[in-house]
Amino acid sequence: MTGQPDSETFTERFSLVPGVYSATTSDGLLRLVIGSRGAGIGTAEPWRLDILRRLAKEPCTERELEAAGAGPDALAEFVGALRIGGWLETEISGPGGAGPHYALRPTRRPSSPNGPVPDGPVPDDLVLSRFAIAHRERDTEGLVVESPLAWASARLHDPALLGTLTGASPSTPSPAAGTLAHRFRGDLFRAGLAVPAALPEDEPFDRRQWSPHELWFHWRSRIGERDSLGRGYGRTRWADGLYAPVPARREPYQSPAIDLHRPDLEALRSRDPALTAVVEDRRSIRANDDDAPITARQLGEFLYRCARVRETPRPDGSPQLSKPYPAGGSVYELELYPVVRRASGLAPGVYHYDGHDHALRLVRGPGRGMERLLATARHGTFERLNPQVLIVVTARFGRLMWTYEQMPYSLILKHVGVLYQSMYLAATAMGLAPCGLGGGDSETFNEVTGSGFTAESAVGEFMLGSRPADGS
16 A cells, blocks of 8 residues: 555646657648647647647646637637647646656557546456556556556556456455555546456456466567657667667687588589479478488588578678578577587587678587487477487677667567578478477576576577478
C-alpha cells in the first residue's frame, strides 16, 4: 500500500504525449500527429494553440489552462477530446501536491469509450495482467508498466502502488472509493493493465497461446501508431557519437588458421542441379552415416557457398560487405561456429569460421561443453547419435543494435531464417544431410567460447553431416 489515508484528494495534470506535434493546414484546421497517426482537433484558434504550447512545455492542471482564455465549456470540451483521442498523458499527485505518484501515458487510441476518464465501477479483485511487464527505462527513475493488450502504459513514481493489485482477500481489502489507490486501480483496469482475478484472462486460444515475453517482443518490434521510421524505431544510428561501431570482422581467435577448400563457382554453375530441383528436394535429414562421414573438403565448400565474405563495390567505388545470403543494411552480424564431432580430415572441436579468410580457427577442443552442445541438438531430434557437425549461428548484437532501435533482434531472427534456407539449399545440392533446429543452449556456447552473453550469443543451430547409406 502507499500509506495514504482512506479519504484523499488528488490532482490531475496533463501534458502532451512525448512525440506529439501540431500542424495547421492551409484551410486553418489544427492537426495533431504522432508517428503514423494524425487527427484533426478543430480550427487553429489562438487559445487552442496556446493550450497545446503549455501542454508541450510542462504538465498543467485544467485550472492552469484557463489562462489560455478559453471559456470553461470550450476548455473542458477541448481537454476531453484530447484525452479521449489518446493525446494527453495524465499525471496524478496526492494531497497537498505530494507526488507525482504515477502517470498514465497512452500508447495508442483508448479502447474504452470515455478514455481515461475515471467513471464506472472498479472490480474489487484486481490483479496485474499476466501480459503486463514492469521495468525501468533507460535514464529514468521509477517503473514503467506496459502491456501489448493495453492502450496506455503506467509510469510509477511510487512503485508501492503495485501492492494494491493483489486481488480481493480479507487481509487486503479493496481501497475505499476516493482514495489514490482506488484511482490508480481504476486507471490500470480501464487501460487494460489490471484485470479481475476471478475472470479467466486467457481463456480464448488466441490469448492462451502467447507467453508474456513473446507477445511483448512481437508488439515492441513492430511499428505502431506511436512509432515512425527514423524516430525511435528502425535505422536511427542512435549510438553514433556515443559508442564506436562494432567492427565488421570479428576479432580472430588465436589458434592457427585452417584453410578450407574453395570450390570453382563456374564449375558449380554448370553441374549443380536446377534451383527448382533443389527447392523441391529439400528436406530435413537428421541421421548421418558415421562409416562415411562428412569431409573437411565438403564442409569447406558448404561454408564457402553459404557464408563467405565477398566484397561488392558501392556506387562510389568503395567496398561493401556482402555474403551469399541477404542481410538488412548489409551489416552481417551473424557468425558460424562448426562444432565437429566426426569429419574426415578435421579434428573434433569447436571452431569459428572466418568468412574473410575462408578458414577455421579452433576455439575449444573436445570436452563437457562441446558434448552438451551436441547432446542438446540430438535431444531436439530424438536421434541416437550426436550430429557429425553442429553449426552454431551466433549474432554479434552490436553490429545491428548500434544502428537500429526496437526491431534489431527481430531482424536478427529474419537473417537466421534466410541463412537456414541458404544452408538447406547448398546442402541439398551437395548431397549432404541438413537439419535446422528451433532452439539450442546459448549459455553453454558462451561458456565454451568465453563470449559475453550480451555481446555475442547463439541465435540458431544447424546440423550437418553425410547422408545415411540408404539415402533417407
